[in-house]
Amino acid sequence: DSVSQQIERLLRDEFTNFIVCGGDGTVHGVLQALVEAGDDVTLGIIPFGSGNLLAKDLGIPRQPLKAALALLTAQPVPTSVASMEFRTATGEMARRYWIVAAGVGADAHVICKIDHGFKARYGIYAYYAESARQLLLARYKFPPFVVEFQESGSDVSRREIVTQLVAERIDYFGRCLTAQKNGAGAERISPDLHVVLFKTPNALRYLAYGARLLGNLMGAPPGKIRDVELVRARELTCRELRPEESLPPGWKGARQGSGEILAEADGELLGSLPAKIQILPATLSLLRPTSPHH
Template identity: 40%
Template sequence: MRRVALIYNPASGQHSGRRSSHIQSALAVLRDAGIDAEALETHAPGSGKSLALAAVRQGYDAVIACGGDGTVHEVLQSLVGTNVALGVIPLGTANALAQNLGLGRHPVKAMRALVNAEPVEIPVGRIHFREENGARGWRYFTVAAGVGADALLMSSMDPGLKRRFGYALYMLEAFKIWASHPFPLFDASFSIDGNAEPRVEQVSQLLAIRIRSFGGALGVLAPGATLHKKDLSLVAFKTRSRLQYLRFLLATLVGRQTFSRTIELLDADAVECRVLNGSKSRVFVEADGEVLGVLPARIELARETLILLVPPHAEP
């Protein structure tokens, strides 16, 4: 790396008051290594994408997203398909990509690891969806994309409370959804191994997972998923049973989840999701923890790739 832009969200995470100190320390690490570095602050939703695009046009060879998975998600949109590498510094509430890369939770230690990181070309996911206004949209993703209750969870999170209570708020909101959500079924059409005839299932929750481990309590959700994988690792919940949801979640927290015909782990090239005929349910869609819209949706791997800064000894 010769020239690096640090893009940070001043409101991300529970400790935003320390943000300036962390950013200045990260800049010092880069400059001590002889790297030309500049910090750029986001000012509104979506501005991370604009700042990253400007960095690409101005000739930076790496952009480091300093924040949670939402900040990474914004920056990612402008870097896929370019020669500019993406790095990650954990400064948010959820830092799944950083944890998967073995970067820990300390921003300065993570920055030191990134100084010695290798640029690695990886596939990325892409999700197509319908926005609330009816328009069609799409996004790249690196961590996971979800359709169903997990996206409803993200839509229910109050940003202010999220900054104040952090991961505890996720747990509280997840319990409320588990206790009250009807888990409506929708159609999922899986394209597997290039077969012309898709496999169709009715599911209440679908997750497309791109990382080996989320870190923390959740850990490994989909065994076999990695950033290098050239198809999708999908977890399909073909049930509306609260008890089966609870059993699976508790087993996952202790690393002992199993899969079956009811909650299935499968590989696919792509999956298309639609509401059932006659259903009036609004089924939400998310990627990397960001609520995007509602069904219909298609999840696939993008033709474009991403250059990711992978620290030494990481197992992405």
């Protein structure tokens, strides 16, 4: 049986509490069935995977035994879930739920190229290494695309041309750009998506962001990066540039219409544009230790 089939069978038997042993990809697979079950489902995580960003955000210990012990006294925290609609390889539109992060553009291209053995051994650092390889050696061309949205709290519609966006439900990719004001875990219960927009084809901006992200993870303060913007929104649509749409000034070298633009969620490659990312009213509860560990 697939993971979804196992979950669906357990739900029919009226199980409502689940413990997942694995990484963000495993949680992503389980999430597909759990969201359909409604709000009365609780999920705990014992991190065995390569990424484990959700477990880290929840304060769950990285060692499996310590994680299991921590879950014994953990409390359920209601958590908002997001979805992504995308075009599949066969040209049909599909939807997947996600709970960590979703990306379009360069981010998804990196995930497409990561060596699975390298990822299994080095986890999230494999992502950083592949990003650096593409920036410095493979000379990724950063094909531009259009993202349309309304910022939370505003009635004004925005249209931006970007080469990458990352939307998240955890406090990870955007934290290096601005200080977190609402405390740990606020992103998971917020009605908004935290979205990082890369409004540039300049590889140096990506390298600056990567350095700022790694530095912030090691304790350095957040700060702004030119052409990289952090916004909050509840829904975004992504599409390819139309023939009549021109690139912004200063985008010399950007290749308009230069290949397929990919989309991913929770580290799983999904498909391509067009894509729609939105926060959902549906929630589930995640077990969070009363005394978080990292």
